[in-house]
Amino acid sequence: MRHAIRNGLIIKEEEASLPVTLRSMQYAYSVYEALKLKNGEFVHLKEHLFRLRESARGIGITLKYSDDEISSWLEALRGEDNLFNETFRILLVGKENILFITHDATRSYPDSYYMEGVDCTLYEGERFLPNYKTSNLLLSYLALDDAESKGAFEALFVNRYGYVTEGTRSNFYALRGNRLYTAPDKDVLLGVTRIGVTEAAKDMGVEIVYEPIYVKDIFDYDSLFISSTSMKAMPIRSINGKSVKRSMNTMVLRFSDYVGAWE
Numbered sequence: 557m558r559h560a561i562r563n564g565l566i567i568k569e570e571e572a573s574l575p576v577t578l579r580s581m582q583y584a585y586s587v588y589e590a591l592k593l594k595n596g597e598f599v600h601l602k603e604h605l606f607r608l609r610e611s612a613r614g615i616g617i618t619l620k621y622s623d624d625e626i627s628s629w630l631e632a633l634r635g636e637d638n639l640f641n642e643t644f645r646i647l648l649v650g651k652e653n654i655l656f657i658t659h660d661a662t663r664s665y666p667d668s669y670y671m672e673g674v675d676c677t678l679y680e681g682e683r684f685l686p687n688y689k690t691s692n693l694l695l696s697y698l699a700l701d702d703a704e705s706k707g708a709f710e711a712l713f714v715n716r717y718g719y720v721t722e723g724t725r726s727n728f729y730a731l732r733g734n735r736l737y738t739a740p741d742k743d744v745l746l747g748v749t750r751i752g753v754t755e756a757a758k759d760m761g762v763e764i765v766y767e768p769i770y771v772k773d774i775f776d777y778d779s780l781f782i783s784s785t786s787m788k789a790m791p792i793r794s795i796n797g798k799s800v801k802r803s804m805n806t807m808v809l810r811f812s813d814y815v816g817a818w819e
């Protein structure tokens with residue numbers, strides 16, 4: 557039997573539900589965070605809980621539970637279901653402060669995704685309040701559904717100014733020479749793995765440039781890649797069916813190895 561947490565109490569997973577009449581549920585007035593349990597240890601727990609609190613603050617929710625409380629609930633659920641390698645999801649709903657913790661198997665990807673790269677599509681749109689991890693995910697759902705219908709792995713958002721900001725579930729980067737380009741912080745979700753990528757760049761002596769990556773220039777970069785908690789750093793093979801340059805994919809794999817070790 558699988559279990560979940562609701563406000564500190566261990567419950568059956570099927571009992572982790574909300575009434576459809578709850579206004580916060582109807583308006584998707586909630587924030588969430590996903591983190592990995594790796595070899596029995598939670599990865600970057602402090603950073604994930606900080607972002608959960610900041611996301612809540614950003615939409616006017618005061619998280620009343622302490623980091624120590626939430627950490628103890630994660631440990632309780634880990635022990636209850638005897639977990640060792642798993643992905644946990646924390647959902648905080650509304651000013652009611654209903655907090656659920658659930659878990660699922662950690663995603664893994666074939667080696668070919670890293671050696672050959674993945675296919676992506678472009679989708680016009682901008683996430684609302686991009687710095688916060690809210691449950692307002694309709695745009696991401698539509699974009700990813702569109703990408704998958706075309707046989708692609710991920711969709712990349714293009715904003716009103718014509719530059720690529722981020723993926724539906726990833727941050728986006730471009731390499732040219734010894735420079736790493738990525739969107740300004742204000743325009744994207746500040747992913748925890750993004751921290752690992754920037755730390756890797758510093759250690760590798762790669763200059764980080766926070767500036768727009770325009771669609772019209774997308775095929776001029778030496779390599780493109782995406783990152784997330786589950787992906788680490790994953791090279792891109794094509795965009796909208798057109799091959800991109802991959803001359804620096806060896807460096808992308810160095811970023812991926814660094815992020816994996818950083819965990």
